[in-house]
Structure formats: structure tokens, C-alpha cells
Amino acid sequence: MIRSRLIFLIPLVLFLVLAGYFAVQLLSGEDPRAVPSALIDKPAPDFDLPGLYAGEPGFATADLKRGGPVLVNVFASWCVPCRAEHPLLMRLAEEEGATIFGLNYKDKRADAKGFIEELGNPYARIGFDGEGRVAIDWGVYGVPETYVIDGSGRIRYKRVGPLQPRHLEEDILPLLEDLRS
Amino acid sequence: MIAELGHFALALAAAVALVQAVVPMLGAARGDGAMMAAAAPAALVQFGVLGIAFAALMHAYITSDFSVLNVIENSHSLKPLLYKVAGTWGNHEGSLLLWVTVLALFGALVAVFGRNLPPSLKARTLSVQALITLGFLVFMLLTSNPFARVFPPPIEGTDLNPLLQDPGLAFHPPMLYVGYVGLSISFSFAVAALIEGKVDAAWARWVRPWTLLAWTFLTAGIALGSWWAYYELGWGGFWYWDPVENASFMPWLAATALLHSAIVVEKRDTLKSWTILLAIIAFGLSLIGTFLVRSGVLTSVHAFASDPDRGIFILLLLVVAIGGSLGLYAWRAPGLQGGGLFRPVSREGALVLNNLLLSAAAATVFVGTLYPLFLEVLTDDKISVGPPYFNLTFTPIMGVLVIALGVGAMLPWKRGDLGAVTRRLTVACVVTAVLMGLAALLYWQRSALAVAGLGMAAWLAAATLTQLWQRVRPTARIGVGEGVRRMAGLPRAAWGMTLAHLGVAVIVAGATGASLLTQETISSGGPGDRFTVGDYAFTLESVDRVAGPNYAAERGTFRVTDAETGDEIATLHGERRRYVAGGQETTEAGIRSDLGGDLYAVLGQPTDDGGWTVRLYRKPLVPWLWIGSGLLVLGGLFSLSDRRLRVGAPRRSGTRAGGVARTQPAE
Numbered sequence: 001m002i003r004s005r006l007i008f009l010i011p012l013v014l015f016l017v018l019a020g021y022f023a024v025q026l027l028s029g030e031d032p033r034a035v036p037s038a039l040i041d042k043p044a045p046d047f048d049l050p051g052l053y054a055g056e057p058g059f060a061t062a063d064l065k066r067g068g069p070v071l072v073n074v075f076a077s078w079c080v081p082c083r084a085e086h087p088l089l090m091r092l093a094e095e096e097g098a099t100i101f102g103l104n105y106k107d108k109r110a111d112a113k114g115f116i117e118e119l120g121n122p123y124a125r126i127g128f129d130g131e132g133r134v135a136i137d138w139g140v141y142g143v144p145e146t147y148v149i150d151g152s153g154r155i156r157y158k159r160v161g162p163l164q165p166r167h168l169e170e171d172i173l174p175l176l177e178d179l180r181s
Numbered sequence: 182m183i184a185e186l187g188h189f190a191l192a193l194a195a196a197v198a199l200v201q202a203v204v205p206m207l208g209a210a211r212g213d214g215a216m217m218a219a220a221a222p223a224a225l226v227q228f229g230v231l232g233i234a235f236a237a238l239m240h241a242y243i244t245s246d247f248s249v250l251n252v253i254e255n256s257h258s259l260k261p262l263l264y265k266v267a268g269t270w271g272n273h274e275g276s277l278l279l280w281v282t283v284l285a286l287f288g289a290l291v292a293v294f295g296r297n298l299p300p301s302l303k304a305r306t307l308s309v310q311a312l313i314t315l316g317f318l319v320f321m322l323l324t325s326n327p328f329a330r331v332f333p334p335p336i337e338g339t340d341l342n343p344l345l346q347d348p349g350l351a352f353h354p355p356m357l358y359v360g361y362v363g364l365s366i367s368f369s370f371a372v373a374a375l376i377e378g379k380v381d382a383a384w385a386r387w388v389r390p391w392t393l394l395a396w397t398f399l400t401a402g403i404a405l406g407s408w409w410a411y412y413e414l415g416w417g418g419f420w421y422w423d424p425v426e427n428a429s430f431m432p433w434l435a436a437t438a439l440l441h442s443a444i445v446v447e448k449r450d451t452l453k454s455w456t457i458l459l460a461i462i463a464f465g466l467s468l469i470g471t472f473l474v475r476s477g478v479l480t481s482v483h484a485f486a487s488d489p490d491r492g493i494f495i496l497l498l499l500v501v502a503i504g505g506s507l508g509l510y511a512w513r514a515p516g517l518q519g520g521g522l523f524r525p526v527s528r529e530g531a532l533v534l535n536n537l538l539l540s541a542a543a544a545t546v547f548v549g550t551l552y553p554l555f556l557e558v559l560t561d562d563k564i565s566v567g568p569p570y571f572n573l574t575f576t577p578i579m580g581v582l583v584i585a586l587g588v589g590a591m592l593p594w595k596r597g598d599l600g601a602v603t604r605r606l607t608v609a610c611v612v613t614a615v616l617m618g619l620a621a622l623l624y625w626q627r628s629a630l631a632v633a634g635l636g637m638a639a640w641l642a643a644a645t646l647t648q649l650w651q652r653v654r655p656t657a658r659i660g661v662g663e664g665v666r667r668m669a670g671l672p673r674a675a676w677g678m679t680l681a682h683l684g685v686a687v688i689v690a691g692a693t694g695a696s697l698l699t700q701e702t703i704s705s706g707g708p709g710d711r712f713t714v715g716d717y718a719f720t721l722e723s724v725d726r727v728a729g730p731n732y733a734a735e736r737g738t739f740r741v742t743d744a745e746t747g748d749e750i751a752t753l754h755g756e757r758r759r760y761v762a763g764g765q766e767t768t769e770a771g772i773r774s775d776l777g778g779d780l781y782a783v784l785g786q787p788t789d790d791g792g793w794t795v796r797l798y799r800k801p802l803v804p805w806l807w808i809g810s811g812l813l814v815l816g817g818l819f820s821l822s823d824r825r826l827r828v829g830a831p832r833r834s835g836t837r838a839g840g841v842a843r844t845q846p847a848e
Binding site for chain 2: 004005008009011012015016018019021022023025026027131132
């Protein structure tokens with residue numbers, strides 16, 4: 001009798017285990033959008049992009065291997081979240097002294113220049129990737145995306161979607177600090 | 182002003198739900214008729230008030246009221262009217278409002294059409310329904326107010342995701358919601374029955390039409406979503422095993438099992454506690470699906486903007502609703518003992534097998550959907566489970582189900598004779614063998630599995646038609662003409678079953694064609710180039726720029742001819758659209774359908790050398806997927822219109838007011 005009653009408890013127990021997993025996942029505070037790139041801890045792909053502005057240097061793999069950590073930010077003038085994260089990039093460049101490279105994704109030169117003139121330029125250099133070819137090698141699947149590259153050209157961090165202050169405080173700045181020392 | 186009215190209506194609905202949850206439940210416990218009778222009017226008021234809230238939000242969308250945050254984030258003044266309306270539910274807050282409105286709608290339907298329910302069962306059912314509504318209303322009022330205002334209002338909104346701007350998808354969510362929120366009624370009935378401690382044939386007869394109604398809409402909703410994915414995503418797939426698709430498919434599988442096990446409860450007064458459990462699970466899976474989509478626990482192309490606080494709240498709702506009902510089940514279900522005994526080979530046995538297979542299928546989908554999540558909690562790895570897993574697990578289960586279905590539907594109640602049934606299926610076996618031979622001649626080279634799939638479809642169709650025919654003409658003494666005449670006299674439910682089972686056969690054929698017999702060419706080129714796909718030649722005639730109301734597009738015109746004879750077959754237009762407001766791109770496939778299959782052309786990205794990538798497909802039998810889904814829905818509607826099940830139909834003799842009914846004689 002007792003045993004046959006216990007059978008009826010099985011669904012409840014299974015469900016509570018499931019709910020426990022959900023709770024762990026939710027409370028871990030991990031952001032499911034922080035999809036780790038398959039390229040994490042791998043060297044950044046080889047590329048050589050022309051600059052956004054005629055006459056200015058472009059952006060190529062060699063720029064990532066100059067010894068210090070840098071950020072690579074994928075942006076486009078047509079992307080609304082890029083506008084949202086832009087002030088944070090300005091702050092990173094001006095106040096934290098970070099080197100940020102821009103990868104201008106599937107854009108028109110005139111539009112991209114307008115975007116930079118309107119909002120300010122946080123980028124050390126901007127590579128123009130009108131076709132999105134280089135972005136494919138980087139595994140970009142949404143704009144904006146932000147990468148941290150260490151001094152030897154390895155990708156150490158990737159964030160899909162607009163940066164928020166907490167990503168800066170909790171992930172990017174500490175990582176930059178680590179990589180510098 | 183109207184937005185505030187909507188917000189106020191929401192708060193009022195929460196108050197009404199509280200009354201509807203508490204008063205009738207107390208009344209049923211005390212046997213107080215007046216308190217129990219409060220349930221029905223409360224359910225009607227509830228629906229009315231939520232209808233006002235829903236209309237208020239829709240008004241804000243139609244008039245592009247950009248002082249409402251929700252409208253700013255999901256609408257745009259240039260958007261066509263249809264999508265302004267659809268925008269109402271194309272976002273987290275609005276779709277929740279639709280959720281609770283549908284919950285209230287089903288409560289109101291039970292209030293109106295459930296006149297012959299025993300008062301205590303009706304009171305308890307409506308009370309449980311109100312509890313669910315209350316949970317969601319509190320959730321909305323605290324975390325997801327659709328009527329939040331913004332000052333100063335911006336001039337323009339940020340637009341609805343253009344992928345969602347499509348007629349197929351405009352109606353997909355409401356259908357789906359009527360479906361899986363409608364399962365709430367089966368759930369409420371089950372919980373009410375557990376509280377009453379009484380499940381009998383009459384209960385099964387009351388709960389079945391509601392499940393059937395929800396199931397029919399769920400089927401239509403899933404089919405619409407699949408159709409949308411097929412022509413809008415531009416890859417020619419009809420099912421991606423995406424977590425959100427699975428979230429709607431799992432309740433469908435459970436509801437299908439529930440429909441069948443409720444028949445056993447109704448006719449044979451057994452399988453009671455299992456049926457109750459299925460009713461809880463079916464709606465539980467809907468709730469879990471909602472949780473997965475909204476909490477951001479799983480990532481998916483469909484995910485709404487997610488927020489951990491909302492996740493915690495929905496998880497609490499889940500624990501209270503599902504945990505509570507399963508707890509009640511553990512406490513009360515051991516007391517529900519079944520009556521009728523049966524042999525393994527019998528209609529009951531076949532329905533048990535049906536239930537086992539459908540539950541196993543649902544469990545497979547469940548594991549596939551949640552495995553990445555479990556793995557991440559345990560090991561920190563992120564993986565995704567894709568079609569190979571489902572092909573390996575789900576498909577064989579469905580294969581067994583389809584084969585067994587052909588025999589099971591012919592077995593008599595209580596005790597059957599497998600040998601006799603097999604003899605009656607001789608003709609069906611021959612028909613299947615002939616059709617499989619034909620399929621093998623055509624397709625053996627391309628895919629042997631496809632021959633098996635088509636064979637299964639042929640078998641199920643042949644066996645289903647045999648079953649129908651032998652029902653009207655059980656012996657050779659009855660003339661053929663008499664048999665045909667008798668068909669008109671068959672109960673609608675019998676027709677419903679036949680149509681639905683034929684629908685499954687047609688879907689199996691369609692899915693086989695779409696997934697195993699597709700021919701594709703992915704290439705690049707410019708106007709004038711010719712591509713060969715199987716027996717067809719696609720010529721890219723021209724690429725033109727066209728302007729839509731809120732997008733600009735490149736439209737590729739493809740001329741399709743017979744690759745050998747050069748005969749003209751069709752002209753297809755595939756578009757790539759870029760939406761003005763958000764800059765997102767979508768593809769619109771050019772499709773030509775006939776019974777044999779689809780020709781499908783997509784214009785992709787421009788290439789460096791001034792051409793375009795093109796994706797061209799020949800997809801045999803794809804329209805059968807939609808025809809089969811249509812048959813399923815039609816079957817559901819036929820069955821619903823059956824006099825015996827019709828909601829509110831006069832009580833049959835033997836069903837007394839107390840709800841204690843004798844089992845009906847087996848048919």
C-alpha cells in the first residue's frame with residue numbers, strides 16, 4: 001500500500017528536481033546571451049580591412065598583436081542598440097584609456113561617417129567591412145558585438161548585444177586589468 | 182486616458198479573479214449553493230474586464246500612441262494596419278495580456294456552456310481557473326505592465342521585428358494561445374476532480390470537448406507557425422526543433438494522449454489517475470514552455486526580451502501551479518480506482534500503447550529541449566541539441582505509433598483477436614505493398630528511408646479507410662450501396678477520428694517528402710544565369726529594386742522550366758527586404774505549389790562580383806503537410822460537433838445531476 005502510494009509521488013519529485021534546476025540557472029545570474037564564441041582563447045582570424053575614411057590606415061590582424069590588450073567592437077549605423085552602447089565605448093576610450101578597434105559591419109561609408117560624426121569616435125581605427133565577409137570569420141551573428149583580445153592576438157572575451165555598465169564593471173575592465181599586468 | 186483605463190481594468194480583473202477563486206471554492210466545501218453560483222457570473226465579468234484591457238492596448242497600437250512604452254518598442258507609424266493590430270501580441274507584455282484574456286475566455290465558456298455540470302464541479306473548476314488567472318495578473322501588474330507611459334513621447338517607434346510582419350505569423354500566436362492556454366480548462370477540471378475525489382465517465386465526457394477544442398486550435402497554431410517558418414526563414418525547413426517550437430509541440434503531444442485516454446475513462450471507466458496526470462502535464466508543459474520563452478533560461482530565435490526578475494516570478498507561478506497540482510495528485514490519486522478490466526490486445530490496450538508512445542515522444546522532445554540547460558548547470562558547457570538527436574529518437578517512436586495505429590483503431594473493446602483484425606486488413610496490406618513498390622521505383626536511389634516513410638503513410642491511410650468501410654459494412658451481406666448510405670449515419674466523432682488519422686498519414690507523407698526527398702542548389706550568379714535542380718531549370722531573369730510600405734527590397738525573378746524539354750513551368754519572385762526603421766533584413770521565398778510539391782526560390786546576399794547568392798529547391802509533397810494539418814483540424818471540429826459531446830447537449834438518461842454516471846455501453 002505504501003509502495004503503491006509512493007508511485008503517485010514520482011511526478012511531483014521529478015517536477016521539483018526540474019524546478020530546482022531552473023532556479024539554479026536563474027539565480028546563477030549568468031546571462032544566456034553571453035554565448036561564448038567558439039573562438040575563445042583562439043587566435044583572432046586573419047583579415048585586412050580598408051579604413052572607413054579614405055587615406056587613413058585600415059584595420060588588420062597585425063593591429064591586434066602589438067603587446068597590449070585591445071577591444072574590437074562590431075557596429076553599424078543602422079543598428080539601434082549600437083547607439084545605445086556608444087556612450088559606454090566613449091567612456092572606455094576616454095576615461096579608461098582602452099584601445100578600441102571598430103569593425104563597421106554591412107554599412108554604407110557615408111552613413112557610418114555620419115554615425116561617428118554625430119556620436120563621437122571612440123575607435124583607434126575603423127575597418128570597413130561593407131560585405132560582412134570578415135565578420136563571418138569572426139563568427140559575428142548580431143550587431144553590436146564586442147571582443148577583448150590579449151596582446152598576442154587571442155580572443156579572450158566575447159559579448160553579443162549592446163554593452164551595459166555591468167559588463168564593463170564586472171567583465172571587461174577586470175579582464176583588461178589582468179591582461180595588462 | 183484609454184491606456185489608464187486598460188491598466189485599471191487589469192487591476193479590476195485581479196480583484197474579480199480573487200473573488201472567483203475564493204468564494205466558489207469555499208461554497209463547494211460547505212455545500213453552499215449561492216456561493217457556488219457566484220462562479221459563473223464572476224467568470225463572465227472577468228472575461229469582460231480583460232476584454233476591455235485588451236481592446237485598450239490594441240487601441241494604443243492602432244492609433245500609434247507613442248506615449249505608451251510598449252507601443253514605442255514594438256510599433257512604427259508606417260507599419261500596415263494588420264501588423265499594428267498584430268503588434269498588440271507580438272511582445273512580452275502584450276502576449277501575456279492575450280494569455281490571461283484567453284484564460285478568462287475559457288472560464289467564461291465553461292460558465293456559459295457548462296450548465297449541466299454538477300454545481301460543485303463547476304464551481305471548483307472555475308475557481309481553479311481563476312487562481313491561474315490571478316497568478317498571471319499579479320505577474321503582469323508587478324513586472325510587465327503593458328500600459329506604462331513615457332514622457333516625453335518620441336515621434337516614432339522602433340518597429341516590430343520584421344520577421345514577425347507576416348500574415349501567417351499575425352494569427353499564429355492567437356491560435357496557439359487559444360490552444361495551449363485552453364488546456365488550462367482540462368487542468369482546472371482535473372484539479373477540481375482531485376479535490377472532489379471523484380473521476381468517472383461523466384467527468385471524462387465533460388472534459389473531452391474542452392480538450393478537443395484546445396487541441397484543435399493548438400494544431401492549427403502549430404501548423405501556421407510551421408508554414409511561416411517554411412516560407413519566411415528562407416531555408417525551406419518546416420520544423421527546426423527550436424526550443425520555442427518544442428514548447429508548443431510538447432503540450433500538443435500530451436493533449437493528443439489526453440484526448441485518447443479520456444476515451445478510455447469515458448467508455449470503460451479505467452485509466453483514471455493516468456488521465457488526470459496527463460491533464461496536469463499537458464497544461465504544465467504549456468506553463469513550462471511559457472517560462473522557458475520568457476525567462477531567458479534558454480536562448481532561441483523566438484525569445485522575448487528577457488529579464489531575470491520575471492523569470493523568478495514565473496518560476497514561482499510554476500512551482501505553485503504544477504507543484505501544487507502534482508502534490509494534490511500524489512495525495513488524492515491513489516483513491517481513484519479504475520473499474521473495467523481489459524486484455525492487452527484490445528482497444529483499451531491499443532490506447533494505452535498510444536499513450537505510452539505519445540508520452541515517450543513528449544519526453545524525448547522535453548529532454549532534447551532541456552538537455553543543454555542541464556548540461557550547463559552540471560558542467561558549464563554550452564551546447565545545442567539539433568535535428569540529428571530528434572531524428573534518432575522522436576522519429577522512430579512516431580514510426581511505431583503510425584504502424585500500430587493502423588491495427589489499434591480496429592480492435593474491439595475489452596478483448597480483441599489480433600489474427601482476425603489482421604485478416605480484415607489484408608486489402609490495406611496489399612495496397613501498402615503496391616504503393617511502397619511504386620515509391621521504391623521512384624525514390625530507392627535517393628533515399629531508402631523515404632520509401633519506408635511513404636509506406637507508413639500509405640499503410641495508415643489504407644488501414645484508416647478500411648476501418649471506416651468495415652464499420653458501415655461489417656459483413657458481405659450488406660450491399661455496397663447500403664454501406665455508402667450508412668456512412669451518412671455514422672456519428673460525427675467517427676468521422677472526426679477518420680479525418681484526423683488520415684491527416685496524420687498525409688503529414689507523414691509530407692514530412693518524408695520535405696525532409697528526405699528535397700533537392701537543392703545553392704549557388705551564385707547574376708541575371709541570365711541558369712541553375713539546375715533535379716528535373717527543373719531555374720533561370721534568374723532579373724533583379725529589381727522595389728519599395729514596400731516600410732521596407733525596400735531586391736526582387737529576383739526566376740523562370741522555371743523543365744530541364745529536359747524546356748517547357749515553361751512557373752515564374753517565381755524571391756525578395757530580400759531591408760526594413761527602414763531597424764535595418765533588419767528578411768527573405769521572402771518565391772514558392773509555386775501543387776499537389777506534387779513546391780518549387781522554392783530565394784534571392785540571397787549580393788556577392789563581390791555583382792551577382793547574388795541564390796538558394797533553389799524542389800520540395801516534393803510539402804503541401805501535404807498543410808493539407809494533413811487541415812485534416813487534423815477538420816477532424817477535431819467534426820468530433821466537437823458530435824451530438825454526444827456537444828457542450829450543453831441534453832443529458833443522456835443515466836447521467837444524474839450528481840454526476841454519477843454509468844459507463845456508456847461500448848460501441
